Amino acid sequence: MIIRRLAETPSVEWGNGVSRRFLLQADGMGYTVTDTIVRAGTKSRLEYRRHLEACYCIDGKGEVVDANGDSYAIEPGTLYALDRNDAHFLIAAPDSDLRLVCVFTPALQGDETHKLDSAEFSHY
Secondary structure: OOOOOHHHOOEEEOOOEEEEEOOOHHHOOOOEEEEEEEOOOOEEEEEOOOOEEEEEEEEOOEEEEEOOOOEEEEOOOOEEEEOOOOOEEEEEOOOOOEEEEEEEEOOOOOOOOOOOOOOOOEEO
């Protein structure tokens, strides 16, 4: 059995926020669970080429915009899943951080970060 608490879970600065990664590849579960903060007012150009991701919003507001420009509001109680390695923009509202519980499969190693200063979608 694995027991982890938020206060004891290391934080990783991923680019426009902080990700607390509860389960990693080394844990042998096959997936990763994170508690992720997206800083207020940020816009992240993201793409996961080797992972599928589902995110459930527990606090804050924002939007996810797909590569076609379709925008979907995110607020507490909203889940979005990137089931096709979808390139997307993740945008946090200007007045508050966005907090997401995310699941990645396959599992992350744990030290992955984004390079958000490129014109391309950041990926890992």
